[in-house]
Amino acid sequence: MKKLAIGLYAAVTVALMVWGYYQAIYVAPNDAMQGEIFRIIYYHVPSASVAFLFFAISLIGSIGYLGFRRNHAGWAQVSDAWALAGAEVGVVFCTVVLTTGPLWGRRAWGIWWTWDARLTTTLVLWLIYVSYLLLRRFAAGPQMQTLAAVLGIFGALDVPIVYMSNRWWRTQHPAPVFGGSEGSGMAASMVGPFLWNMLAWFAWGVMILGIRYAVERQQQKIAAREAQAALDEGSLI
Amino acid sequence: MDQAAILDHQFRVAAYAITWAIQLGYVAWLGLKWRAQKRNAARAPRG
Amino acid sequence: MMPRALWTHLVKDLRIELRTLDALVSMLFFSLLVVVLFSIAFDPRGVFSQQIAGGVLCVATMFASVSALNQAWAREIRHQVLDAQRMAPAPGAELFLAKVIANFLFVTVVQIILAPCFLIFYNLHIVGQAWLLALVLPLGTWALVGNGIFFAALSIRSRNRELLLSLILFPIFIPALLAMVQATTAILTGESDPTLWIKLLLGYDIIFTTVSLLLFDVVFHAE
Numbered sequence: 001m002k003k004l005a006i007g008l009y010a011a012v013t014v015a016l017m018v019w020g021y022y023q024a025i026y027v028a029p030n031d032a033m034q035g036e037i038f039r040i041i042y043y044h045v046p047s048a049s050v051a052f053l054f055f056a057i058s059l060i061g062s063i064g065y066l067g068f069r070r071n072h073a074g075w076a077q078v079s080d081a082w083a084l085a086g087a088e089v090g091v092v093f094c095t096v097v098l099t100t101g102p103l104w105g106r107r108a109w110g111i112w113w114t115w116d117a118r119l120t121t122t123l124v125l126w127l128i129y130v131s132y133l134l135l136r137r138f139a140a141g142p143q144m145q146t147l148a149a150v151l152g153i154f155g156a157l158d159v160p161i162v163y164m165s166n167r168w169w170r171t172q173h174p175a176p177v178f179g180g181s182e183g184s185g186m187a188a189s190m191v192g193p194f195l196w197n198m199l200a201w202f203a204w205g206v207m208i209l210g211i212r213y214a215v216e217r218q219q220q221k222i223a224a225r226e227a228q229a230a231l232d233e234g235s236l237i
Numbered sequence: 238m239d240q241a242a243i244l245d246h247q248f249r250v251a252a253y254a255i256t257w258a259i260q261l262g263y264v265a266w267l268g269l270k271w272r273a274q275k276r277n278a279a280r281a282p283r284g
Numbered sequence: 285m286m287p288r289a290l291w292t293h294l295v296k297d298l299r300i301e302l303r304t305l306d307a308l309v310s311m312l313f314f315s316l317l318v319v320v321l322f323s324i325a326f327d328p329r330g331v332f333s334q335q336i337a338g339g340v341l342c343v344a345t346m347f348a349s350v351s352a353l354n355q356a357w358a359r360e361i362r363h364q365v366l367d368a369q370r371m372a373p374a375p376g377a378e379l380f381l382a383k384v385i386a387n388f389l390f391v392t393v394v395q396i397i398l399a400p401c402f403l404i405f406y407n408l409h410i411v412g413q414a415w416l417l418a419l420v421l422p423l424g425t426w427a428l429v430g431n432g433i434f435f436a437a438l439s440i441r442s443r444n445r446e447l448l449l450s451l452i453l454f455p456i457f458i459p460a461l462l463a464m465v466q467a468t469t470a471i472l473t474g475e476s477d478p479t480l481w482i483k484l485l486l487g488y489d490i491i492f493t494t495v496s497l498l499l500f501d502v503v504f505h506a507e
Contacts, residue, residue, distance in 0.1 A: 037245040040252045047256070066502065092263045099259070100252040107248045127455035134451055138442040143506035147438045150499050151452060154431075157495060158456045165459040165484055169466065204260070211267055218274050 013203040020200035023193035032187075040104040042193060044097060046201035048122070051093035054209060055129060055156070058086030062152030065145060077220050080145045083152055084136065085212040087129050093205060094126045117166035124162045128155035289374035293382030300359070301390065307352050311394045315348040316401065323405055333406040338468030341395075341402060342461060345425060349391050350453070353432040354446045356387055361440060369504075376504040377497045380433060384493075388422075388429045395421055411474030420471065420478065423485040424464030427492065431456060434496045437503050460488045 024042035031038035061083030068076035101119070102112040113119065132155055136148045186194060301307055322340045360366045369379060402408060410417070432453055439448040467481035 035242060035245050036249050039249050043253060043256050089263075092259060096256050096259050099255050103248050103252045103255075107245050124455055124458050127458075131452040131455050135438065135442070135448060138444055138448050139439070140441055140443065143441065146506040147503060150503055151435075151438060153499070154434075154456055154492070154495065157491065158459065161459045161484075161488060161491070165462050168480055168484070169462060208260075208264065208267075211264075211271075215267060215271055215274065218271075218278075222274060222277060 009203075010207060013200070013207050016196070016200035016203050020193070020197040023196045028190050028193035029187070031190075034108045037104060037107040040100050042197040043201070044100045044104060045194075046198045047093045047096040047100070049198065050201055050205040051090045051097060051125075054086045054090035054093065054205065055125065056086075057209075058083050058090060058129070058132075059152055059156040061086055062149040062156075065149040066153075069146065076145075078217075080149070081213050081216040081220065083149060084216050085209050087132050087152070089205065089209045089212055091126065091129050091133065092208070094122065094129070097122060098126060115166070116170050117163055120166045121159065121163045125159055128158060131155075287378055289372075290378040290382050293379050294385055297382060297386040298389070301386070307355065308390055308393060311348040311352050311390065312397060314351050315344045315394055315398050318344040318347050319398070319401065319405060328406050334408065334411075334473045335469060337402065337406045337408055338472055339465045340406075341398075341421075341468060342424065342464045344398070345391065345395060345421075346428060346454075346457075346461070348394050349387070349425070349428045349432060350450055352387055352390055353429070353436050353449060353453075356383055356433055356436050357440055366440070376501040379504075380437070380496065380500040383433045384426075384430050387433060388426055391425050391429060392422060395425065408472060410472055412471040412478070414471065416471050416478060416482070417468065420464060420467040420482060420485065423482065423489055424460060424467075426489050427460035427464075427485065428453075428457060430489065430493050430496060434500065434503070437500070460485060463488065 020042065024039055028039065028042070030036055061079045061081070064079030065076050065083060068079055101122075105114075106112050132148060132151050135151055136144060139147050319340060322336075322343070326336055326340075328336060357366070360369060370376075432449070435453045435456075436449050438452065439445050442448050463481040463484040467478040467485065470476045470478035470481065
């Protein structure tokens, strides 16, 4: 039954993706000023939204792990799996944002990059969560989850500070603004395709997140079984 | 189609292509991980 | 005054360092090298030198601090001193704070010795209020050392301990670096008001020091 539901969800997601593509390329009109390059928005902005949401999920997972690890070991493991899944899939989507953005910017505004608040914050966010993933890879032993959870909290704390500091930097030294001011009007005819792609990318993101979470839970169970086996072997001596 | 429009098109296609390369590459990596886990689980003694 | 355990830890670390001056000497020399290398890479001439001196000073401080931070816990790792510390009834937060203060003093000493070299190499004349530098540099150094000691503790048991420290410290340090450089440049060139940046640094220090103190015991006793 569960397999059927998952399969159905996957099929719907793929269908949404195809529909979104059709909407983005064939239904949405060319942008008056930017022409075809504007269509990158249908992949770029949804990816950014998903990335930020998943980083938030990772933060909640980190907090959950620290809160539950003493009294509810099971919930703590679940939280940690969400923390990792959120961070990793978030990095994937953030990578998409950081690669599609410059391609858009180069054609639309003539520059690959600019150090404004949004771009710099996105880049630093990416750096922080990559460093989080590296800590998880390099730190050894059972305390790795605790250390990762702590770093997750530190990293999340830093993000608003990065944004604000960059905003102030840019009020002092005005620089080219990527993508115009926030929400610089989208034509009504583009809103439909945009929302379809938002839905499609969220559905895709949730699917990938779920897979990553399941893989991590599986990994946790394997690790626990190996630890138990090692313990059992030790007790036979 | 003038030169600018051609370049616009190429960049747009590149952006979409890179997006899918990243997404599908990650899914593929997850698939490999899942398969390795299944093999691991099958090999290990139960309990 | 200072809590007892904090004072004991602090005096111990300072005394050990003063015996050999290992960390201080290597930090000093490394910072000097960084300054020279940057000068060769970004030829500082005239007005340009005023603009980049702030950045070079801050980056030199960063590299110097990292070389100190990399072996900040080295003594505790050897001979199972860390385990002994864990068993002691004193709160871990005091050990943490003592280490931060000690390393803060080391880096500040390096900065004080390095400052004349800077003035000379870059032909600096401070246009803004020079005394503000005595506020900016310590705040920035505290941000670096505070987070650095914390993350060094995070990476104690990892394979690439030293590399990992830099990898997790630098991204989180970015806003403090920006504030420190902007404030320093504002003071040196007198072109803008550093107050906003100083407030940002202060806020950064307060937030992260508080969180570090709250979470250090979690990290220290993680098993």
